[in-house]
Amino acid sequence: MGKLGYIFRCIAHMDYGALFQTVGDCHDKSGKNRVWLFADVVKCGFKFGAGYKDYSLLEFYNMNDAQRATFVTRGVNNTIVRRLNNPEYYHLVDNKNEFYEFFNEYLHRGWLHFSTCSKEEFLAFMEGREQIIAKPSDLCCGQGVEKLKVADFDSLDALYDYLKGSGADLIEDVVVQHPAMAKIYPGSVNTIRVYTVRPEDGEPHVIYACIRMGNSDRPVDNINAGGMYAVVDLETGKIAGPACDKEFHVYERHPRSGTELPGYQIPMWDKVMNLCHAAAAKIPGMGYVGWDVAITEDGPLFIEANNLPGHDAFPQMPSQAPDHIGFKPQFEKYLGKL
Incomplete structure (x- = not known):
């Protein structure tokens, strides 16, 4: 009942005005029939756990079912959370005060x-x-x-x-980021979002990382607050391609600082990886966590962590997945069939 229960809860609380607006937007972009698109959105919700926002952002209307099945949708992401995270321990990351106390050794402020x-x-x-x-x-x-x-x-x-x-x-204290991070964009603390999974064998793995950058007058880098993100190569710590935001804009250079993004080296990358491995091994009951890491001249530190890491930062936007292959196979390497 987990998957069906999730779908029926979504149906009960859905913003139907936004749903029909999304169908109209997809029609404008694809030229496909509105009735067909509406039926396809509903089908993708049941079959792939994709909300209407997923359907639009990932451009599911341009894919076949085999391609859609490779994407981490909202429903797939929630399935991973239910499988690996025990709600009894959510308070360790949901409550900032408890998080700060539990991970005080990693805060450095x-x-x-x-x-x-x-x-x-x-x-x-x-x-x-x-x-x-x-x-x-x-x-x-x-x-x-x-x-x-x-x-x-x-x-x-x-x-x-x-x-x-x-x-x-x-x-x-205000975190003063490393000069190499400030060069990307000095208006916010630009953090690295590191995703770790700890499957049933108990061994944590870093499965994905991206850099999040501010792009507004607010001092935050969150994607949902006007920011942008770019994939970081796990081996080298270099930005692996252009950045994008939730408005489908693609950036080879940061629009405010002019810094070229692809190939940019994130400093102290080994220390970032070691920090997240150590924290993922320490936290009880939480096998899937998104860690937000800032980097200062003294080393990396945690800003916060997330027990429901957003799936919208995976490299699945149309410009990042031109072959229409999503990120789900990377999870399945460690977790088996999802």
Whole structure:
């Protein structure tokens, strides 16, 4: 009932207006009959676990069923999560405070659980600090994250009141990224999203990595917040091709910095891989995790982790999979038939 239950939940909560808009958009791009497209979207939902957003983003209307079966859709991704991740341990990554405590040795920055601290503890933490990052406890995709400068407030008391009013849960040091990472785009901390799987044999494997880059006025690099991503070669740590975003734009160079992306060397790559291997082996009950890694001059560190790693960062966009072969076979090397 797992797969069917997931499909029926999607049907019950579907935004039908957006569904019909997607059918219209696919018709405009492909010229195919709207009725046929609607029926095909429904079929792909049942057969491949593909939502209408998957259908559009991956251009399923241009593929046959054998090709579609190779893609990690939303439903396939959720199947992997259900198979490898125990919900009893989700709190270790969902709750930022618990994540920070559990993985404190990998954070390499000062932080404070603001929502539970006293004002005196806050003032002591702020001594010598000119700016901080404030985060809510349980939002994702960069939502609610703010970079705050002490100089923008009349006093630390005013900053404290602002943080209380905004619902901040954690405050922490601003991560200063490695110059080679800042060269890509200095407006955000550009992170490496590393996907690890730990199948039933207990041995963790890095299965995929991509670099996420900001491309907006917000200090975040999330794909769902206007950012872009590019595949990173696991062996060399070099960017393996152009970047793309969720609007189907493809970038050989970063549009704001002008930095050429294909072939760009990510610094300290071996240390990034070692960090994620160690964390994947340490965390209990979680066999499929997406680790967000920043790289500073002192080495890599964790920003956060995800127990439902987004499948939209896999190299499956039309420009990345011109042969219409998706990423699912890479998972099946370790997990068997999905």
